[in-house]
Amino acid sequence: MTQVITAPEALKQPVRRIRVAGVFLIALVAIVVLAGIHLTQGTSSVGAGDLIKLVFGQGTDNSVNVLVASRVPRLLAGILVGLALGVAGAGLQSLARNPLASPDTLGVNAGAYLAVVVVAALGIHLPVLPAGGISFAGGLAAAVLVLALSSGGASGPTRLILAGSAVAMALGGVITVLMLLFREETARTFFWSAGTLVQSDLDAVTQMAPVVAVGIIGVMLLAGKLDILTLGDDTASVLGVHVRRVRVITTLLTVLLSAAAVTVTGPVGFVGLVAPVLVRLIAPLIPGLLRHRVLLPLSGLAGVLVVLLSDVGLRAVFGAQAGIEIPTGIMTMLVGAAVLVWLARRYRDSGASRTPGGASSGIRTRRRFLVVTVVLLLLVVGAAIGAMLAGDAFLRTGDIVNWANGRSGRAITYVLDQRFPRVLAALLAGAALAIAGTAVQAVCRNPLAEPGILGITGGAGVGAVATLIILPSASIWLLSGVAAAAALATFALVYVVSWRGGLSSDRLVLIGVGVSSAATAVITLMIVGTDPWNLSLAMTWLSGSTYGRTLPQVAPIAIALLVLTPLIAHHRRELDLLALDDDVPRILGVRLERTRLLMLLCAALMTAAAVSAIGVVGFVGLVAPHAARALVGGSHSRILPISALLGAILVSVSDSLGRTLLAPAQIPAGLLCALIGAPYFVYLLWRTRVPVSR
Known part of the structure; x- marks a missing residue:
């Protein structure tokens, strides 16, 4: 050395x-x-x-x-x-x-x-x-x-x-x-x-x-x-x-x-x-x-x-x-x-950012958890209905009822048939990114970590964009598979390089940022080296957009949620222990590295599925888990469902605003998520800063 x-x-x-x-x-x-x-x-x-x-x-x-x-x-x-x-x-x-x-x-x-x-x-x-x-x-x-x-x-x-x-x-x-x-x-x-x-x-x-x-x-x-x-x-x-x-x-x-x-x-x-x-x-x-x-x-x-x-x-x-x-x-x-x-x-950080995920979140009552859950469920329903109604053409709730019963006119049917897969993709991808972020924050014991910061999102983006460039007509299953493989490969690289006599959360985050930067450079290099027809497709993925999504394209993210969410929820107690330190889980018989690896694998797969559905969207995996922790406390049995609901709301609202503000032009949902999530991240850093004596 x-x-x-x-x-x-x-x-x-x-x-x-x-x-x-x-x-x-x-x-x-x-x-x-x-x-x-x-x-x-x-x-x-x-x-x-x-x-x-x-x-x-x-x-x-x-x-x-x-x-x-x-x-x-x-x-x-x-x-x-x-x-x-x-x-x-x-x-x-x-x-x-x-x-x-x-x-x-x-x-x-x-x-x-x-x-x-x-x-x-x-x-x-x-x-x-x-x-x-x-x-x-x-x-x-x-x-x-x-x-x-x-x-x-x-x-x-x-x-x-x-x-x-x-x-x-x-x-x-x-x-x-x-x-x-x-x-x-x-x-x-x-x-x-x-x-x-x-x-x-x-x-x-x-x-x-x-x-x-x-x-x-x-x-x-x-x-x-x-x-x-x-x-x-x-x-x-x-x-x-x-x-x-x-x-x-x-x-x-x-x-x-x-x-x-x-x-x-x-x-x-x-x-x-x-x-x-x-x-x-x-x-x-x-x-x-x-x-x-x-x-x-x-x-x-x-x-x-x-x-x-x-x-x-x-x-x-x-x-x-x-x-x-x-x-x-x-x-x-x-x-x-x-x-x-x-x-x-x-180099290793020993600053204030290394705080257990639920260390400062306090204890919340069961009644509060139920109230928050009900309110968020209502907001999810409201966000979904609003997303179906909003866009370049505003509809009425009666139009949705008629469409659901098969009695709407041709124009209304066409519009809602186009919107429904987009709304569903935004809701499911937001929930998946939030759940993945919850797992990553617990494993890293760092409430400032998320799949994008760890390079997983960037790796999945590289796989998706490369597939679009090489095979513009690739099926959604091929696209999702390549994105998942690239996300897993990126995760493996970050994990292996971060390992140095043990896994340090600081090294994991810093190396993830470096790998994510490299992924951004690779994506840009691929884009500028291809023809304009592929460029528009690639930029759609990089900006995180639901434009043109169909129900078959939503299937991978739905499957990922159905399979991986119960697996992560099953390990909710281990996540509680991982968020504390390394010693307590070992004393209580938790296989530390095995659990870490399994949770990060689940997070990588969920992120890959979300990227394949709506492209690269950042900060959802950061904002949703942290907001959930502030609302219902540090127990992952409560954080996971609340985080999923918050993530679904964030992406759905961002997508609706993106389709409405400049209609018929559209702002990608990923950009609005960044504009909403990054200020919250800045606030979180400001609140947890440690004044330096002069």
Whole structure:
């Protein structure tokens, strides 16, 4: 295992200037080599020989035009973005004293991108510098919120990642809704939503370069104080550092760097996470490398290497045309997901998020349980009836009665025949996701966990989208089978990688987030590499929509509920014990790992069935179990039915609103679930945060 150097040890080590200079020289040489290769890649016929001729003044006008108009702007954009994100990531990690902090995990990229989309949706076309200012404001707001929710990041990586994921998902839902509402206005922003280096000129690079320079110089001026800050706030205060001022200025400068990068290329994923990690990996070999006056610029160079290597690899593997069609951010996201998984195996959260599922839920009376059950059953019936009535054409309850008795007219019959499978799919999928979330939270002893966060939803989505792309006319049974197999394979990967002398719930959650990020990148890669006919189908699954569902497509989720719900309910007592700790179940004779594995398998299968029915829907498995626990207490004999009812209501209402608000256009149910669930998740994190003394 790589030796870990603590902050005090890093400050004691002298800076070996020759070795440090050697590292910088190697990094610069690698960048020059990659830049040379980068300039030879492209869709035109200009190759290495033409570039060599240009160096000696023998190049053609065509070669010059290709370089000036396309390749040099792309190269400079990659260098600028790599520098900005590398330095920003190193600064944020020092600020939060957390190796998992980055512009992605702190929601900076998502906030900056949302600000750009909002401006575009309003029909405002801003020059580069004002657009950068808008990005800065959005990124700063997101970063402040995530840092506040995670107690400044000091409470551990699990809370930081969960807070960042919740904020990013909520902002992503808003972005997608805006893109649906304002298709023409936001069309320009969609292509670089995953981070693309394609540039038509040098305007963005030349105008953002001074901003990046100011940000890097500003962070470098704080290098000495950041060194002292790594010792702890109290120690830094004793040594004369104004802790709050340093934190505020560092946050502003790192967000400024991230916003500049988003303005030029869009949100290029995980560069700010990977670059500092690469530097820390070689730190044990080079004394003094973790001093911030060395760490910050070297992280910037590492960021350039990550971006250029990803872009070169993308075009080398998928062809020159892929460099235009496939965003470079997809490749960096895949690399970053792998690094996140690697870090998760080394770091473990002991923060406040590790709370037994029913620890703070209190005891509820049986009468309260019965009242809540009756009320929720009435709400489920009301939601179902409302869903049947609402849509692009509003009906009356009498129409439903006539339809059920076979006496409705042709038009009414057609409308209700279309709506009934959708309503049923939403109700059953919501219940399945809620039950799966209840099992996952009990096994992980973490009320902030859910199937989507553990990567199960993403894995099922990969299977479903791959099936739609390869076999667009695949039957629902084949689609469900592949989705289930992919979900199980993803679950197996997360479980095996998380196992390290036992199962840690923190590792399980963090590795699940990393695998889920990788799944998102794979799905995006599959979508952008296919034809437009498959694209619409895939996007439907990714957004979580009931559009076009038929009764045969609902059958898998119904079967999953009928088979797996009794199995999970049968183990309700074991779930109560698992939610406490590891010792009590063992003392009482519970086969701990066997029960965990069985419950997670059931959750994976239920999630796969739900994905096959309505696509990828997030946060239902988080919100419903936690709300159920607050209503009826911590006993899983009560949580399971109440959670299922709440999940059914949440998805059904979201689907009804999505079909009604913009009729005849539709907002996918998954987006509305995210918009409803993510704020609740944020509230939950805020309520359970642990204030950090200053």
